[in-house]
Amino acid sequence: MDKIKKDISKWIKTILELWRDGKKNIKFPEDKLTNDELNIISNYVKQISAGLTEKRELVGTKYLNNKNFLYGYLLFYWIISYMQLRFILLDVDVNKKSAIDFGCGPGPLSFALADIGVRNIFSLDNSNNALDFVSKLSSFTNQKIFTKLWDGQNDMDIPSGKFDVVTFGHIINELWKNDPDKIAKRVNLVEKIGNILNKDGIIIIIEPALHNTTKDLILLRNQLVEKGFYILTPCINKNYCNIVDKETLSCHTDFNWTPPKIVEQIANKINLKKDMLKMSFLVIKKETAEAEDIFRIISDPMLSKSGKIRFFICGKNGKFTLKSDKDFSHYEDFLSLKRGDLIQIKDCDFAENTFTLKFQSLLNIIKKNEIN
Numbered sequence: 001m002d003k004i005k006k007d008i009s010k011w012i013k014t015i016l017e018l019w020r021d022g023k024k025n026i027k028f029p030e031d032k033l034t035n036d037e038l039n040i041i042s043n044y045v046k047q048i049s050a051g052l053t054e055k056r057e058l059v060g061t062k063y064l065n066n067k068n069f070l071y072g073y074l075l076f077y078w079i080i081s082y083m084q085l086r087f088i089l090l091d092v093d094v095n096k097k098s099a100i101d102f103g104c105g106p107g108p109l110s111f112a113l114a115d116i117g118v119r120n121i122f123s124l125d126n127s128n129n130a131l132d133f134v135s136k137l138s139s140f141t142n143q144k145i146f147t148k149l150w151d152g153q154n155d156m157d158i159p160s161g162k163f164d165v166v167t168f169g170h171i172i173n174e175l176w177k178n179d180p181d182k183i184a185k186r187v188n189l190v191e192k193i194g195n196i197l198n199k200d201g202i203i204i205i206i207e208p209a210l211h212n213t214t215k216d217l218i219l220l221r222n223q224l225v226e227k228g229f230y231i232l233t234p235c236i237n238k239n240y241c242n243i244v245d246k247e248t249l250s251c252h253t254d255f256n257w258t259p260p261k262i263v264e265q266i267a268n269k270i271n272l273k274k275d276m277l278k279m280s281f282l283v284i285k286k287e288t289a290e291a292e293d294i295f296r297i298i299s300d301p302m303l304s305k306s307g308k309i310r311f312f313i314c315g316k317n318g319k320f321t322l323k324s325d326k327d328f329s330h331y332e333d334f335l336s337l338k339r340g341d342l343i344q345i346k347d348c349d350f351a352e353n354t355f356t357l358k359f360q361s362l363l364n365i366i367k368k369n370e371i372n
């Protein structure tokens with residue numbers, strides 16, 4: 001976590017310096033905005049936020065070609081997207097030879113990949129200004145960053161070769177936004193991109209944690225698993241996810257974080273809640289050998305009417321409930337479980353979609369979620 005904090009501080013300092021270009025004789029704070037700067041930037045962020053969340057009229061326009069919006073994006077959303085990918089990557093092992101970042105914008109995910117050591121990164125977008133900014137920032141990293149103009153809706157002319165990591169950061173929801181066939185078209189896009197993955201390659205899709213964008217992401221997920229893709233995280237379920245069938249239900253992830261000062265300043269100024277790092281995301285693989293008895297904890301502990309602790313867990317065959325008998329020798333381990341932990345369970349009782357850990361059962365915590 002210290003490395004992430006150090007890396008993001010470096011980028012905030014760099015972006016602030018670029019924005020303040022030409023005012024070198026004035027002493028500015030290097031990690032936050034002055035009051036005057038805050039008034040200017042928060043106004044742009046407010047407009048972007050409204051344009052991307054409420055009526056969504058900025059979606060699908062080349063809003064990053066507007067210099068004010070570009071800096072509004074850089075000094076707020078860039079930092080959030082960067083942190084989102086760094087948090088996801090804490091829990092996912094990746095090969096680091098090559099990556100491709102679709103809809104890169106000014107490059108938060110590209111530079112998050114660079115900072116974990118990915119050596120060759122292709123950053124693609126349909127905004128020239130955003131790509132110019134990626135090139136500008138690339139002089140601040142030792143990794144190779146190549147930019148390319150790309151239109152996700154029309155042009156499938158993607159760089160040739162095979163890649164270890166493919167990212168789509170907050171772009172999928174912008175593609176075919178008003179098209180009745182948007183989900184099928186997005187599935188088709190991700191499926192084609194699946195062909196440029198290396199054998200152990202992964203696709204990471206991050207979307208805003210809004211109700212509709214999250215539902216659309218789960219609809220996309222459901223069709224991708226039907227076509228043979230596997231979800232590595234947040235769920236490890238290769239079945240249909242029925243959350244989309246219930247209007248009020250949704251599924252996003254909240255990471256505990258301490259927002260960088262500049263994010264806190266802007267969020268407070270315009271009343272955006274950023275005390276948790278929220279996102280909807282998927283990490284997808286074409287092939288995996290996840291076992292039947294491996295599950296991820298996908299809820300906080302819940303107390304049943306009978307006073308027993310339960311968790312929701314998600315595994316290769318769907319979503320289940322996990323309970324434990326108190327005399328079970330690993331009861332303390334059971335109580336220590338947290339959302340995001342990866343566990344293996346064996347020899348449990350199973351009834352009504354619920355696994356009950358008994359005395360003879362095995363509970364093996366494969367990986368603790370280090371983030372929450």
Ligand SMILES: C[S@@+](CC[C@H](N)C(=O)[O-])C[C@H]1O[C@@H](n2cnc3c(N)ncnc32)[C@H](O)[C@@H]1O
Nearest residue numbers: 081103104105125126127151152153169170171
């Ligand atoms: C919300 S920004 C996300 C930027 C960055 N990936 C991130 O995670 O912060 C969405 C990006 O998608 C790009 N975009 C939208 N529609 C596109 C399209 N049809 N083809 C290529 N890029 C597109 C926009 O230019 C913008 O850079």
